[in-house]
Amino acid sequence: MDSIESAPSMGLRKVRSSYRPRVPRPWWPNAEVGGTIVGMKASIASWAVLGGGLLIAAAAYLYDLDSIHIPKIGDEVRYVQITRLTAASGALLPLRAEGGIDNTKPPLLFWQGIASTAWGRHWGLWRLRFPIVVYTGLVALLVGWLAARLSADPRTGALAALIYLGSFSTFQHGRPFLTNAPETFFLFAPLVLLLLGEFTWATVVLAGVSLGLASLYKSFLLVVPIGAACAAILWQRHRWRLGTMLRADGVKLVTMGGIGVAIFSLWFLVDPHPERVLAQYVLGENLGKFSGGGYLPGLISGTYPLWRIWLGDFLNMGVYALPLLGLLWVSFRPARRDPRPTEEGRLAPAERELWLYVLAFLIVYSVPRQRQENYLLPTVAALSVLLALRWQQLPMVLVRGALVLVIIGQGLLLRIMLGIPKAIPAVGYASWKVVTAASLLGAALVALTRAGRTRLFLPVAAVGALLTLGIGLSPFNRPFDPAVGGPGLGALAGRTIWFPSTFNRRYERYRFLLPGSEIASYDGRRPSEGMRALAEGKLTAIAYELGEPLPEGHRIYGELLDLRTRLPAADIRAIVLESRFDKLFYRLVVLERSTASWMLPARRE
Template structure:
């Protein structure tokens, strides 16, 4: 079933992959952090490294439990090795994208033929999924790689024969544990649902009973459970918040941002995999020739698994109203294999087919370059123009206040060693604010109320501050500084003000530009 290929035949594959990986790493170094996502998650990892607190992910010094910590552990480790930068933060999603391509290649190579494995790996690597998703700092690419790897491991273990391959199965349990540590329950639920549907279709239940359940669940428990136990002991209410509010609540809720119809994910997937998505329909035709049963080959077994894989996950994420493109990244290895099958059917035997493949592979690369360097990038929400000024002037003990929004990227860029003091009418916001940065902060503060009282201050607390302490204020640009402050650096989104003790003393209700001038909505984390 498995085809043996001489080493020289695989050389073009590795040259192509090395070229695409080099392009990915170059793109990851060419743009600033996007906000809110990249600023948020890169800063949580930097703070973990700087503070030495590897148990609790923190946003602005407050416990942030929207997701488990594996992404931040890996990013903090990468920053510790190569230094703190946007590029080092992006090494983890880049490595996850490589893992996704490698697991696809190895899985297809094991069951089908090497030519199909090479084609599928190149389709995935020469796509926006790899070149764009692999340079974006959030949890989506990492959890998608673990979910895909878990599905491949269990499927290959069950296809091994009447007695499943024990080591592959244990590796599948490990991937599920790492997925759980990355983004919660979907790291287990999605592989489980896909495999449940496929096993039922393939009638493999007798083999399921022979999986190494005891040792596999032991591996899963040893990897996944220690953090949940230790963090839950230190922060009561963690489990109900993480699994209840942030998992089930977001899945079933109707008040979160980014609401789209059922058309959303099919359109997103077609766009993510361009130009290879045009070849997807042709993979359907190879299920069986007219009037014949589908051949029981390795390629056909994987083909059916992939269509089930795509259908289950797309339906799963289409049910909630809130939808984000990154959620369906776990289906892209399956789509890449299906597109490769479609290519093999329509183009593999044609003259100059490989030249056409190379030309088509240039399209995603050009699109990724355009998205990274093009004039369409929105820099108006960034703090890249004021962060260096703050970093150059900041001294130990200085307080940094912010009102009128939250600059997600500024603590990372300025390498702050103390949280920003965020000035808002917090008691009022608790009853009025929606799915935005304010809710992120005051819900994080609920885990450590004492720290929250210092970090999340009201205008009255701001007015009563110690006037002898040197302080800095970030406020929306285009507004005059409040009494007692002088402007130091004006940027597109933020203006940096310095305290001026010799200036007029602000009254108790001094006027601050604390309204969010750029709207309250944001990407759902």
């Protein structure tokens, strides 16, 4: 399919543009333009591939959604705890955590969790996460709709949606109970409104409301990047005449931002402790990122240097980092090499406005001291549209390179899936899981060797790799195994269990595995604290290596084979070079001091 020329790469549809739409060449090799039988078959074939990719993406995002081991960031368990304790209080405000009132994030995400779990009566990860997946799906629909409108080809829309869903940052932040998916939806929607129409008062109101909802999910400071993006887009529409833009649209821009801030300010009106919102959230969580010394050295060194934010989207795009590099090349090369670029070479107005949106985020988030790539997640949606519009122009070597990365990742995952049962015989995979992972890898290999299919199959292979990752983690989505001959897990109901925790209330996740028990924590970085709690007679969860003997004279209730989240370099080398897959796991055993002891169970499927 390398000979395919998609409509968007040759001339965008006339949506606020002076370009004339061109008749698109078909998406399948050897097909002819027009309503020929060959062309019809090509259309059916391309839709079959793209449609299959979207089904694989849906399976990847929904599979094992209630697992504690899905790819995520550490903030999820913190938000889960705030939701649980706020629901238990019987009031929507103030937001509560174990340490008391916690206003580190606006309330809309927590209210969403309270609603989806019916005030905690149906507590579970699936109910907390499913609305987030819905938001991710809505963003994919927006991405696809915009790409289809700009290109006059719905297949380009399906391609753009697949690219967005196949980006690892989308998978990592668009499934857990986090603010990123709602934030992206409500920040990308104003751009779509602006790209497909004029900046009318109706657009101003809708964009302002969308911005207000985004602020209630994440931060009122989101007004800044969106305001900057809209101002830049309008400025270039007025041929870079700042005075003209301000006279025509300045009041509208201020009104849009004012609506967003006004909606966010409702939090202060309804919260019974607005002074704590001001101290904890506004001054601490937000403005605190601008304070402190060493600002200038921090631009080039430290944890959050400037280059981290400017290269952040290459990390966010995952396997699409190489195609993104190609997109930069094909998008901006003509302006340097040809003083009179052709219609096919130059950027269309909609492309320029999408790039301005990305640039606004990069510039704005370069200012705070904390420059993290996840601040750029809304730009992944815009970059997915841009990639789809230029998909056929991307250098083939970079497309192949991206597919090679997918194949390497899938191959490693399949190797681990086949090796884990050898390291831990009682843990294995159902045959359909191995067949599915092997089939996805085989399809990617075939696409790599068939030049006519590489370009179209890359997005399908990317979401296939995400599904393989989910399948690979599936055996560890399991509850605690009760100890053979022990008192049973039922004896833990109503009791407090002390779990190790190394980051951001990580112990909260064990509530989903031991419902009915109270969960407390000790510093997991100091094993002596766990042993001290055990010596004091507390019911304690202790981490043991595989095969490590357990202490005598203790009552054993159950154990969990848990995944290590951070591995030292020596363990990584042992896993990759020596197939020491046992280094991936440890045993988390719930026990307490006693005069009797019980045997631990053998692992089972």
